[in-house]
Amino acid sequence: MSEEHRGIWVFAEVIDGAIAGVSLELLGAGRELADKLDVPLAGVLLGENITHLSEQLIPYGADEVYIIDDPVLKDYRTEPFLAGMGKLARMYVPEIILYGATPNGKDIASAIATDLKTGLTADCTMLGVDIENRLLEASRPAFGGNIMATILCKKHRPQMATVRPKVMKALQPDPARKGMVLKEKLEMKEAEIRTKVLEIIKGPGKSVDLEGADVIVCGGKGMGDEQAFQLIHQLADTIGASVGGTRDAVEARWISHDHQVGQTGETVTPKIYFAIGVSGAIQHTVGMKNSELIIAINKDPDAPIFDVATYGIVGDARETVPVMIKAFEELLRENEVISHA
Amino acid sequence: MHIVVCVKQVPDTKVIKINPKTNTLDRRGVPSIINPYDAHAVQEAVHLKRQHGGKVSVLSMGPPQATAVIKKSIEIGADEGYLISDRAFAGADTLATSYALTKALEKISKTSPIDMVFCGKHAIDGDTGQVGPGIAKRLDIPPITNISAITKVTKDYVELQRKLQDGYAHIRSTLPCLITIEKEINEIEYAPFPNMLKAVNYQPVVWSIDHLEDVDRKQLGLKGSPTVVGKMFAPPKQEGGHRLEGTPEEQVVQLVEVLKEKQYLFHFNKG
Ligand SMILES: Cc1cc2nc3c(=O)[nH]c(=O)nc-3n(C[C@H](O)[C@H](O)[C@H](O)COP(=O)(O)OP(=O)(O)OC[C@H]3O[C@@H](n4cnc5c(N)ncnc54)[C@H](O)[C@@H]3O)c2cc1C
Ligand SMILES: Cc1cc2nc3c(=O)[nH]c(=O)nc-3n(C[C@H](O)[C@H](O)[C@H](O)COP(=O)(O)OP(=O)(O)OC[C@H]3O[C@@H](n4cnc5c(N)ncnc54)[C@H](O)[C@@H]3O)c2cc1C
Numbered sequence: 001m002s003e004e005h006r007g008i009w010v011f012a013e014v015i016d017g018a019i020a021g022v023s024l025e026l027l028g029a030g031r032e033l034a035d036k037l038d039v040p041l042a043g044v045l046l047g048e049n050i051t052h053l054s055e056q057l058i059p060y061g062a063d064e065v066y067i068i069d070d071p072v073l074k075d076y077r078t079e080p081f082l083a084g085m086g087k088l089a090r091m092y093v094p095e096i097i098l099y100g101a102t103p104n105g106k107d108i109a110s111a112i113a114t115d116l117k118t119g120l121t122a123d124c125t126m127l128g129v130d131i132e133n134r135l136l137e138a139s140r141p142a143f144g145g146n147i148m149a150t151i152l153c154k155k156h157r158p159q160m161a162t163v164r165p166k167v168m169k170a171l172q173p174d175p176a177r178k179g180m181v182l183k184e185k186l187e188m189k190e191a192e193i194r195t196k197v198l199e200i201i202k203g204p205g206k207s208v209d210l211e212g213a214d215v216i217v218c219g220g221k222g223m224g225d226e227q228a229f230q231l232i233h234q235l236a237d238t239i240g241a242s243v244g245g246t247r248d249a250v251e252a253r254w255i256s257h258d259h260q261v262g263q264t265g266e267t268v269t270p271k272i273y274f275a276i277g278v279s280g281a282i283q284h285t286v287g288m289k290n291s292e293l294i295i296a297i298n299k300d301p302d303a304p305i306f307d308v309a310t311y312g313i314v315g316d317a318r319e320t321v322p323v324m325i326k327a328f329e330e331l332l333r334e335n336e337v338i339s340h341a
Numbered sequence: 342m343h344i345v346v347c348v349k350q351v352p353d354t355k356v357i358k359i360n361p362k363t364n365t366l367d368r369r370g371v372p373s374i375i376n377p378y379d380a381h382a383v384q385e386a387v388h389l390k391r392q393h394g395g396k397v398s399v400l401s402m403g404p405p406q407a408t409a410v411i412k413k414s415i416e417i418g419a420d421e422g423y424l425i426s427d428r429a430f431a432g433a434d435t436l437a438t439s440y441a442l443t444k445a446l447e448k449i450s451k452t453s454p455i456d457m458v459f460c461g462k463h464a465i466d467g468d469t470g471q472v473g474p475g476i477a478k479r480l481d482i483p484p485i486t487n488i489s490a491i492t493k494v495t496k497d498y499v500e501l502q503r504k505l506q507d508g509y510a511h512i513r514s515t516l517p518c519l520i521t522i523e524k525e526i527n528e529i530e531y532a533p534f535p536n537m538l539k540a541v542n543y544q545p546v547v548w549s550i551d552h553l554e555d556v557d558r559k560q561l562g563l564k565g566s567p568t569v570v571g572k573m574f575a576p577p578k579q580e581g582g583h584r585l586e587g588t589p590e591e592q593v594v595q596l597v598e599v600l601k602e603k604q605y606l607f608h609f610n611k612g
Contacts, residue, residue, distance in 0.1 A: 078484050102506050107486045110474035114439060119567030122469035143366060146359045150571035194483045199511040214608045240610035271608045282576055310582040313592045320589040327593045
């Protein structure tokens with residue numbers, strides 16, 4: 001470890017020709033750390049024909065953008081990305097590197113940590129900094145989310161962490177922000193690379209759009225049986241929402257696994273999240289607690305879901321949900337009348 | 342085809358208890374199991390062996406009790422097991438874990454060259470998913486993570502389906518390579534009776550640090566781990582909100598009022 005390690009980097013992941021949301025969120029989190037440590041914040045951009053994307057990174061908080069634009073970086077593969085990131089990190093010796101905890105972000109981060117023989121904290125949900133010792137305090141849920149652990153990397157640099165999508169906040173982009181762009185080259189030929197991407201197939205794995213939904217109605221084990229769970233679908237249909245389920249609802253086979261919200265399912269941040277017959281176990285709430293407005297219905301007034309809910313209704317979901325469906329139906333009909341008038 | 346599967350013994354996180362006073366793990370009465378992803382990895386290796394011939398070995402690092410996960414792998418159909426067990430390995434983070442496992446893999450490959458290394462997508466306790474790519478880097482073989490299907494196997498290359506955030510990538514890799522396995526790749530089959538019999542009496546090859554070659558002790562265990570666990574704390578409690586009151590009808594009326602007032606209704610029926 002040497003004194004010369006300086007600066008905070010964010011690995012800027014490119015998805016479908018645009019910067020991934022999580023990378024913009026990390027620029028927001030990184031900006032705060034960089035200001036506290038009084039160092040520049042950089043985005044690192046690897047890919048083919050991606051140079052123009054630096055224009056997306058600077059408004060979101062980057063002071064610098066490091067770029068390698070090369071055909072071998074067209075689709076993500078560990079070998080060329082490792083070569084590129086490894087080269088940049090050795091040349092410019094950053095103090096901290098953050099990656100999104102996505103399949104590709106985790107893959108590249110693990111390979112680089114081994115290459116640079118440094119520590120890597122996985123799947124963080126909180127980032128802080130000990131300014132005096134210049135230590136990144138990266139905290140992550142452990143043992144199935146039952147506890148949080150703060151992981152430190154005291155003697156090795158760079159300090160690295162992968163961070164869950166949707167837990168940090170991106171800054172409002174400032175188009176007037178200025179930054180510096182630095183380009184490097186990668187000396188790697190396609191023939192040297194042992195993996196080939198034959199084809200990329202978009203989306204078939206996910207028939208359910210939870211991530212992009214504005215409104216989600218999530219049903220839990222408290223619905224009682226499969227038939228009553230249909231009320232969840234009816235409510236969702238009424239208001240145009242996506243349907244979610246807890247793990248227990250999935251295990252009861254009332255709904256398929258691709259609808260599961262939580263630690264081992266999707267992390268979602270809709271505008272409105274209905275949690276109905278959901279107890280609010282930590283493994284569930286880690287996946288939904290950043291929703292803008294949370295409405296819970298549970299017959300147990302002490303259910304932990306009420307600790308995260310914006311509005312709580314204590315009562316039997318089998319009685320309340322039909323009343324709700326009726327009320328929303330009427331309301332939407334009224335609105336339609338008004339908007340057509 | 343020689344496949345080596347790395348299998349980890351983990352506490353069953355479904356039944357885990359946390360001591361609320363000390364914020365530490367209460368291991369009493371918590372059963373140890375084979376990391377579920379690793380069980381799927383062993384199952385997949387056994388499928389490939391049935392189709393293409395060869396041998397399936399499993400490798401675990403852990404205390405002597407970790408023999409149990411090797412026996413479990415033999416039940417599923419693995420041919421042989423190696424356990425590396427030594428106080429010097431204790432307290433390892435992912436960097437030190439991948440170092441120790443790599444040293445063992447190098448030793449195994451001396452007598453029986455390895456075509457593929459399988460790891461789980463992640464271990465359910467440490468939950469980092471970092472060990473697999475770490476081993477691949479050290480062995481200088483390509484890692485391909487998050488594999489949900491193996492679509493073709495020849496003696497020179499494999500074709501794989503890699504799960505992405507929003508779809509799949511179809512990838513070809515030369516051999517040898519390392520892949521990390523998703524659960525959806527297969528269903529664990531019921532263990533055939535002869536395997537169960539074999540597992541009961543099976544004793545794995547156990548290696549201590551002295552059995553491994555060219556080992557730099559400074560890279561092992563706690564000493565070789567750049568990360569340290571600082572403090573453990575209870576997850577932050579979220580601030581609770583308003584309780585609505587009254588009959589179901591009255592509560593729903595109140596809810597509709599606040600949704601109207603806060604202009605949330607326009608989110609309805611957009612899609
Ligand atoms: C490693 C690990 C990962 C996990 N991952 C996930 C995950 O991704 N997602 C997830 O959801 N869970 C996950 N879990 C499981 C989690 O711990 C909980 O067990 C689960 O979320 C509980 O589901 P539930 O709320 O539907 O059921 P329960 O906990 O059984 O809660 C049912 C609730 O419904 C209420 N209720 C009962 N009847 C009615 C009624 N008529 N009207 C209104 N309310 C009623 C009850 O008061 C209770 O609060 C995970 C667990 C582990 C250990
Ligand atoms: C609360 C807590 C938090 C932690 N956080 C971090 C962290 O952020 N960064 C860090 O570097 N370490 C961390 N560790 C340490 C980490 O759990 C251990 O290093 C562990 O040895 C390997 O990591 P893992 O469990 O995440 O395995 P993963 O990388 O998730 O395991 C992937 C695969 O690697 C193979 N594998 C892993 N371990 C073994 C083994 N012992 N024997 C055989 N095969 C194996 C298996 O195939 C497994 O499916 C943490 C530990 C705890 C208790």
